[in-house]
Amino acid sequence: MIDICDLKTYYSTGFLHRTEIRAVDGVSFRIEKGETLGLVGESGCGKTTLGRSLLRLIEPTGGRVLFDGTDIMALSRKDLRRFRPRMQMIFQDAYASLNPRMRVCESIAEPLRIHGLEDRAGIDRRMRDLIERVGLNEEHLNRRPYELSGGQNQRVALARVLALEPDFIVADEPTSGLDVSVQAQILTLFRDLGREYHTACLYISHDLGVVRAMSDRVAVMLKGRVVEIGPTTDVLDHPCHSYTRRLVAASTGGEGFARPAPCPASLRLPAMIEVRSGHWVEATAR
């Protein structure tokens, strides 16, 4: 459904001394319809930039993103805008992702109004339906973001995004600032809705426990490149790349992973080697 080919996003900074920062340095993978791919890595590895580049919220420097056959990178601005309802994003800070001056009902109705999808009565109906689906009730409709908790705001953000019934959602650490019990609520909601709407999802997180619970496959990112990718349990239980092993060890206190199956020797760079069925590792430094 989503096919990413050699995506690159480079930033150049500095006035006299132009240095190039390769935030995303040639990333390729696929996500099938209804599948959730987790994306993990340390802060600064480029996963947030990747998420935004995918949706062209940041303009990438090169590469292609094929969405159901259409190359998003080649679309004109106008065509891109009409394409947008199909691919959406959930942000880390729910409070920041809502206009502080707009009430909840206005925030949720906005996507419908922008694309002229429904008339007033229709919008009203959809809004009430959505608010119930995300676990809030009608009294929340007239509130503003600062009157709601982090978890409630994230539900509103979710309702807003679901209004357009997207085929693909990029979730950028949606629960990292939330308490554990609220996180459990939001993630369960997310998973249930994802299954119901059959959405493909890129779930970005630094928390391996959450990724394990939420994703079918996981990709590990380091310095702008994907170094390992495969089914979640496989990658997390039998990590091959040295960086993945470090990550897994850090999150499980060193008792985590089982002894990895022997990984084949490196051949040429930067190719990916298929270690097991569906489980790929970058061929260099293991």
Added chain:
Amino acid sequence: MTTDEPLLRVRGLKVGFPTSDGLVKASDAIDLTIRTGETLALLGETGSGKTVLGMAILRLLQPNTRIEGEILYRGRDLLSLPEREMQKVRGREIAVVLQNSGTSFNPVLRVGDQIAEAITLHRGLKGPDAEAAAVDLLDRVRIADPARMAREYPHRFSGGMRERALIALALACNPSFLIADEPTRGLDAVTRREILSLFSEINRDRSVLFITHDIEAAATLAARVAVMYAGEIVEIGPVDAVLSSPVHPYTRGLLGSLPERGMRPIPGSAPSLIAPPAGCRFSPRCTFAVGRCEKEHPGLVEVGPGHYARCMLYD
């Protein structure tokens, strides 16, 4: 003072904030003791009142806060000390590692200078001596190239490094009692692990109140843990007992909502601290609640050696 006498004893602490909507009862009749050399983890979520408790000990709350009760440190009631005496306690005897927000350091001053400031204030060292001591502290918290980093400004420090610098600031005067407020919030897994290992080293020499939402941090560092909900302590006891065989339904729900343990959410949301539920404050969300729970307010009951829970089911 014998070593049996607890270093810190909190008795009947109540903290309230007057707001335009009414009095926010952030803490309600808290009793707590911490012994010398012991690390107590204060576990809770947003709205539980844990941060307020930590700040109340050092009297760092706003002037219009209403505080009742006693906070006995080495036998002296901190709440009744005049401000000048309290200033001598802060930093030197009791230090706090504040939450790592963007404004935890003054952005226009070098980090080394800010740490040296604390040293000058309490240890009387001046100028180059203070600076050298600051560099020494940065080294102790395992910041690479401490001499150079001391001369840098806060924005050059990553989140993990800022956290370490905050710890260095707190350690400046080698306090006997340390309050750490959510030191691992917002850090990624690798950095978090490093900070926790740093803490396990520095906690050895002092008593620590470790305020956190991070269950694993509590499990790794603390000897005892107190779980807070809606301004009260709902369970307290040895860390193994509380985290492996939790008694209070909230603690059980909290542990059950961890992704590793099944991610079963607790229904409902945290109650208002202005008008908390009558009876047991957790009863509206509790799967085991019976009629009694909504009417009577439970006290702490002993459910094991040194292990107490605030629940009607065990009364």
Added chain:
Amino acid sequence: MRSFGVTPHARSSIRVWRWVTVSGHNVALYLSLGVILVYCAIALFAPVIAPFDPFAMSGSPLAPPDATHLLGTNDLAQDIFSRLIWGTRATLILGFLGAAVSVVMDTIIGIVAGYYGGRVDEAVMRFVDVMMTIPAFPLLLVVTIFFRPGIYVTAVIMGLFGGLNGVRIIRSQVLTLAVSDFVVGTKALGAGDGYIMGRHILPNILPLVGVKFVTSAQHFMLVGIGLGFLGIGDQNLVDWGQMIERASQNGGIILGLWWWLIPPGLAVTVISLALAWFAYAWEERINPRFQVMRV
């Protein structure tokens, strides 16, 4: 759980209307607002309030205040009180119209520069920098002397020339907003740039714009008085600056005719203070509205 606004407990407060509660910490706001509204009312109802036609000779010249002429008369036997009242119009028009033009300009430029960033921002800001080096007041003098425009045109010109200093403040706020998650999110929804600028960015900078409006108004009123004092203002309207100038030239000071000299100066000072005070009080209010207390 909400974030709590932990504010000092308001002790004594009076509820004036449904929306207005005056208490210790916002008395400045409402008092200054009251003064401003009184001035506006005076300007609006001048024909009704003023006892005499401001240009008519209605008594004996240089007469001290009495029952009919509350502030006496000037050298042309015109009633000073009526002139004071009518003079409100000129001052307020210059102030508010000039401020309006200036603020609209600043806002549009600030939003466009801040939202698009990059090269657009650079080009616009260089242009603004050049414009700001042009000395506004001398230019204004030259234009008004040569073309003798009416008061409305003068106000517009004042706004155009003198008004670009608010752009930077607005632009920097817009720069922050443009990268905030909710703007990016709305872009992700497929909204167009114009929609975002109008529906999301503008409402969030309105408080800032409002404050700028008030301070600009104050500034332009004073400039207007200055023009009047120099005799350059519109001669068909009564202007306080003119009044002060005439009073001081024609023996007001020497003869100790306080009722001629002081009222216009006092009137300007009061409105100027009221505007400044209001801007100050309002700015305090729009700053972090809620101090969030973490519990």
